[in-house]
Amino acid sequence: MYERSNSLVNVTLYMDGEIDSEALAASALPLILDELPVFTGFSTIDQGVSAAAMTAIESNDMMPIIKEELKNKIQFKRMTEGKEELTIDFTKKPKAELTDVEKEKVERRRVQNRMAARRFREKEKTLETKLRKVSHFCQIEN
Incomplete structure (x- = not known):
């Protein structure tokens, strides 16, 4: 189900929590990646979504995509509130x-x-x- 709102694409996949086959994942995920717009304030959306999609295909689990979607929603909310992009540095x-x-x-x-x-x-x-x-x-x- 696709629903456009403010140039965002909301993607909802109805599955049992896991991707049933790699063919299904391979057919669904490029569509998702092609539909996502590039935000002017975001520097990591394309790389993050791509990495999450590849991880989801490899692990047969939708959790990486869900986490990436949540992260992007938080970033978008920060950007609309006029705050700067939230970056996390994991270096010790x-x-x-x-x-x-x-x-x-x-x-x-x-x-x-x-x-x-x-x-x-x-x-x-x-x-x-x-x-x-x-x-x-x-x-x-x-």
Whole structure:
């Protein structure tokens, strides 16, 4: 089913969630690709749709096309609202090295934490021994 609205083509494929055969996919997808317009503000629509179509054909699954359609709808909405195109960069950023001052702060915190933990353990031990003495005294008294 094709429906034109504001130079967009809405494509709805009624299938059971998967492409039944590669022949069906090969016949349906070029039609979809030919019908999609090129938006002036988008830089990745053609490549994204092409890649999604190829992935859908290879995996016999419609999910890549659905994801690409959703991404294009979001981009179109951003463009109509006057926002710039949303781009995602998946490159790993190098980890920032700590300066000498920051390394000293971290080490100081670790030492403080160790000391606080040691004090807490000692306090718990003294409380435990005190409660044992009280318990023992109460047992003797009873």
